[in-house]
Amino acid sequence: xKKYVHVCLTPALIDQYxxxxxxxxxxxxxxxxxxxxxxxxSGVDHIIPVEHIEDxxxxxxxGYLIAGERxxxxxxxxxxxxxPFSFMEPRVKGAKIAMTTTNGTRTIKAAQERxxxxxxxxxxxxxxxxxxxxxxxxxxxxxxxxxxKNNLTLEDTAFAGAMALRLRSHFNAYPDTTLIAETLFQAVxxxxxxxxxSSSHFxxxxxxxxxxxxxxxxxxxxxxxxxxxxxxxxxxxNKARDAKATLITDYV
Amino acid sequence: xKKYVHVCLTPALIDQYxxxxxxxxxxxxxxxxxxxxxxxxSGVDHIIPVEHIEDxxxxxxxGYLIAGERxxxxxxxxxxxxxPFSFMEPRVKGAKIAMTTTNGTRTIKAAQERxxxxxxxxxxxxxxxxxxxxxxxxxxxxxxxxxxKNNLTLEDTAFAGAMALRLRSHFNAYPDTTLIAETLFQAVxxxxxxxxxSSSHFxxxxxxxxxxxxxxxxxxxxxxxxxxxxxxxxxxxNKARDAKATLITDYV
Numbered sequence: 001x002k003k004y005v006h007v008c009l010t011p012a013l014i015d016q017y018x019x020x021x022x023x024x025x026x027x028x029x030x031x032x033x034x035x036x037x038x039x040x041x042s043g044v045d046h047i048i049p050v051e052h053i054e055d056x057x058x059x060x061x062x063g064y065l066i067a068g069e070r071x072x073x074x075x076x077x078x079x080x081x082x083x084p085f086s087f088m089e090p091r092v093k094g095a096k097i098a099m100t101t102t103n104g105t106r107t108i109k110a111a112q113e114r115x116x117x118x119x120x121x122x123x124x125x126x127x128x129x130x131x132x133x134x135x136x137x138x139x140x141x142x143x144x145x146x147x148x149k150n151n152l153t154l155e156d157t158a159f160a161g162a163m164a165l166r167l168r169s170h171f172n173a174y175p176d177t178t179l180i181a182e183t184l185f186q187a188v189x190x191x192x193x194x195x196x197x198s199s200s201h202f203x204x205x206x207x208x209x210x211x212x213x214x215x216x217x218x219x220x221x222x223x224x225x226x227x228x229x230x231x232x233x234x235x236x237x238n239k240a241r242d243a244k245a246t247l248i249t250d251y252v
Numbered sequence: 253x254k255k256y257v258h259v260c261l262t263p264a265l266i267d268q269y270x271x272x273x274x275x276x277x278x279x280x281x282x283x284x285x286x287x288x289x290x291x292x293x294s295g296v297d298h299i300i301p302v303e304h305i306e307d308x309x310x311x312x313x314x315g316y317l318i319a320g321e322r323x324x325x326x327x328x329x330x331x332x333x334x335x336p337f338s339f340m341e342p343r344v345k346g347a348k349i350a351m352t353t354t355n356g357t358r359t360i361k362a363a364q365e366r367x368x369x370x371x372x373x374x375x376x377x378x379x380x381x382x383x384x385x386x387x388x389x390x391x392x393x394x395x396x397x398x399x400x401k402n403n404l405t406l407e408d409t410a411f412a413g414a415m416a417l418r419l420r421s422h423f424n425a426y427p428d429t430t431l432i433a434e435t436l437f438q439a440v441x442x443x444x445x446x447x448x449x450s451s452s453h454f455x456x457x458x459x460x461x462x463x464x465x466x467x468x469x470x471x472x473x474x475x476x477x478x479x480x481x482x483x484x485x486x487x488x489x490n491k492a493r494d495a496k497a498t499l500i501t502d503y504v
């Protein structure tokens with residue numbers, strides 16, 4: 001049987017992919033899914049990705065920290081933005097976080113609405129543990145790049161390529177898009193500086209003085225956790241089973 | 253002022269691009285836009301790209317040859333399919349052709365509906381003359397890949413990359429997608445066989461015994477013409493001015 005690694009380059013293309021028979025890896029390297037890995041690894045109990053800004057503040061009354069970003073900036077009145085560093089502050093340990101971002105949260109929602117088997121958050125911070133887990137699941141994979149407002153981004157595409165290369169020997173069906181992403185990652189690895197200089201989103205963040213954050217997001221295996229969606233919440237996979245049981249009880 | 257070379261990887265993404273202030277290059281290397289170049293260079297008077305199959309046969313009564321392809325196959329009852337070789341047969345000289353293909357004709361229509369400044373057909377067969385002309389026009393360019401049923405294809409993306417590389421020194425704004433296409437073309441140039449083996453559409457055509465056609469479509473500058481849309485018709489650019497005058501007269 002053919003086992004696929006698909007790469008979806010932007011949310012605008014997601015309807016081309018067999019999401020409902022795949023595990024979906026949500027990818028927003030700069031910075032949403034990186035920060036999710038940091039948070040989960042730093043002891044956040046769970047994160048609720050929220051699509052619309054106005055739906056976030058009500059969570060505060062339920063004891064949540066609220067995190068919000070649009071166009072790279074932290075939203076006014078929010079406890080935190082999208083920075084990986086704010087997701088490792090002491091106050092996040094044991095906390096619940098409701099989070100909205102320009103692209104990343106939309107991606108998770110889009111995968112869930114299309115009944116993905118599982119939705120997990122991927123980034124350089126958890127690339128090795130996540131790849132290993134995907135190989136064990138023996139299911140089609142969709143590497144789903146958040147991109148930037150329905151456009152492609154260099155860093156998400158290259159990251160999807162990095163994952164695809166690691167999955168290659170365990171899967172047997174590689175559509176053209178997957179090959180294109182792999183090719184990009186190989187080229188980026190060889191000429192890192194040139195590509196970083198050329199990335200529009202990287203440049204956008206540099207202008208905002210976020211070099212250190214960007215560098216941090218590109219380091220590998222700094223936070224070896226698998227954040228996975230259970231209902232509307234993102235948990236560490238080791239907590240997810242308990243969370244699923246609770247979820248079922250909630251609905252009985 | 254910033255002058256852009258955009259690459260649109262599939263028709264599903266076209267609404268991201270400023271088509272109405274750009275010249276659009278329609279790209280369907282295997283085989284529609286290659287065959288269009290062959291036809292125009294072989295003396296076809298003009299080609300009418302038609303989106304729906306059922307709209308083609310009525311053109312026969314007006315003296316047109318009719319060309320039709322779906323999923324790689326010539327349509328029953330049509331004079332010709334999508335093969336570049338059929339577009340160089342003696343009977344095409346001076347002929348008018350109405351043509352429908354799986355992806356290529358849709359791309360041209362999509363660009364026209366969005367009020368592109370000009371729509372031209374691009375392929376390896378006319379890459380040098382077309383690139384030179386684009387540089388002279390001093391206008392934003394959208395390299396618009398037909399892909400395969402809203403998905404990306406390796407050969408269209410790589411061809412867009414080849415064009416972008418040639419345009420690079422004359423333009424100054426290169427979004428991430430353009431860079432990704434360029435990277436792919438460079439990689440393909442270095443490892444042609446590997447990528448050809450890996451291309452799904454190439455494999456599809458090989459299975460249909462169309463190796464020679466594919467090879468022909470990948471040769472450069474075999475048909476140095478610029479096919480350009482005037483109204484609903486594709487003309488050689490040298491005929492286009494007269495055609496435009498006629499078109500205006502038609503509407504007066």
